[in-house]
Amino acid sequence: MTARILVLGADVAAGKRVALALAADPSIECVIGVGGSDKNRVFAEQIGARALKIDAEDAMSVRKALDGVFAVVQAGGSFQLGNYRYRVAEQCVKCAVHYVDMASARRHVTGIKALNAKAEASSSLIVAGATAVPAISSALVDSLTQEFDRMGEIRVAVCSADPGTSWLAMGRALLPSVGRVIRVRQMGRWRDTHVWSEPEKVAFPAPVGLQRVYLCDFPDLDLFPILYGALTVSARAGLQKPLLNNTLAALGRLKGAKSAKASITKPANRGRVSSGLQKLVDTITGVHVHVLGQQKGTVVRRSACLIARSDSGTAMSCSPAIALIKKWTHEGVSSAGAMPCIGLLTLDAVRSELAGHDIMLVRS
Numbered sequence: 001m002t003a004r005i006l007v008l009g010a011d012v013a014a015g016k017r018v019a020l021a022l023a024a025d026p027s028i029e030c031v032i033g034v035g036g037s038d039k040n041r042v043f044a045e046q047i048g049a050r051a052l053k054i055d056a057e058d059a060m061s062v063r064k065a066l067d068g069v070f071a072v073v074q075a076g077g078s079f080q081l082g083n084y085r086y087r088v089a090e091q092c093v094k095c096a097v098h099y100v101d102m103a104s105a106r107r108h109v110t111g112i113k114a115l116n117a118k119a120e121a122s123s124s125l126i127v128a129g130a131t132a133v134p135a136i137s138s139a140l141v142d143s144l145t146q147e148f149d150r151m152g153e154i155r156v157a158v159c160s161a162d163p164g165t166s167w168l169a170m171g172r173a174l175l176p177s178v179g180r181v182i183r184v185r186q187m188g189r190w191r192d193t194h195v196w197s198e199p200e201k202v203a204f205p206a207p208v209g210l211q212r213v214y215l216c217d218f219p220d221l222d223l224f225p226i227l228y229g230a231l232t233v234s235a236r237a238g239l240q241k242p243l244l245n246n247t248l249a250a251l252g253r254l255k256g257a258k259s260a261k262a263s264i265t266k267p268a269n270r271g272r273v274s275s276g277l278q279k280l281v282d283t284i285t286g287v288h289v290h291v292l293g294q295q296k297g298t299v300v301r302r303s304a305c306l307i308a309r310s311d312s313g314t315a316m317s318c319s320p321a322i323a324l325i326k327k328w329t330h331e332g333v334s335s336a337g338a339m340p341c342i343g344l345l346t347l348d349a350v351r352s353e354l355a356g357h358d359i360m361l362v363r364s
Helices: 013-023 039-047 059-065 087-094 106-122 132-142 167-174 220-228 242-264 267-282 313-331 347-352
Strands: 003-008 028-034 050-053 071-074 098-101 125-128 150-160 181-186 189-194 200-203 210-215 232-239 284-295 298-308 337-340 359-363
Touching: 003 013, 003 313, 013 028, 013 039, 013 313, 028 039, 028 313, 039 050, 059 087, 071 087, 071 313, 087 098, 087 106, 087 125, 098 313, 106 125, 106 220, 106 337, 132 150, 132 220, 132 284, 132 298, 132 313, 132 347, 150 200, 150 210, 150 220, 150 267, 167 242, 167 267, 181 220, 200 232, 210 242, 220 232, 232 242, 232 267, 267 284, 267 313, 284 313, 298 313, 313 347, 347 359
Parallel strands: 003 028, 003 071, 028 050, 071 098, 098 125, 125 337, 150 232
Antiparallel strands: 150 284, 181 189, 181 232, 200 210, 210 232, 284 298, 298 359
């Protein structure tokens, strides 16, 4: 018996890769949501999937599309911070359908817990953030936990490069978020700082090498202090283009804290902020974590990095969502509720979906 999986967002690169991987599994009946355009319908035919018309912004259309569906993957969309950011997830709860999305926006991923009680009552599992952060970053930290009695500091860094997108386009996508005020945990206290500030240099394995990275508003900032008890958590990102990195940092300083706060409150800007950081995460070439802690009273430092040595960044960002759906399909869903994608997948499970891609794990 096959499990019917509905994929939304197959009009973007990440959604296409998810659909391709699921359609190739004989235990899965892949269904691709089609909106007003016929592009997804043509793509569905090409990969042997079924196309299904759906308006993701209309609750009744979503509920109708969920008939007979085992789980939904939402691979595209801006994951805005408005009233409808969980519209698909909410309908999945009502229809007792499982759900996973590939959002990386901090408030979206942490806010998914608001659906927990209803999801538990309907026996559905609703998961947000099945992508580079926090799914891969937490899996990398999990792979290091046995070497620590206590984790004091966790530093996450991602590097992004998309050969299919111009650097100018990437800069424009990120600009709305640059300079925005965010909270970070340092020495057990929360403090305010700004997106794309406080640069650090991180030594990624080849071919990335030494990379300057800047603070970003990723879910790890809220999740890791609770999950691992770390007193200090930082999350940074960088582009493999020093001039663009420096330009964004300078623009962030010019925007200033006051203007950034005013900008983020405007509804028209919320989707732009979310979509810019989402584009960065969708095109990662490396995820690096560094942990400082103690083991039997001795200070210990450990690092782990998953790096794409060719144009496999999208495959890496998609691997948690694919792995989670396959796990549910082949092993069943053993819990219910609504949660971020942390503690649900091992690093080995993520890496199993990267077989055939030039992606390497490096520990130090």
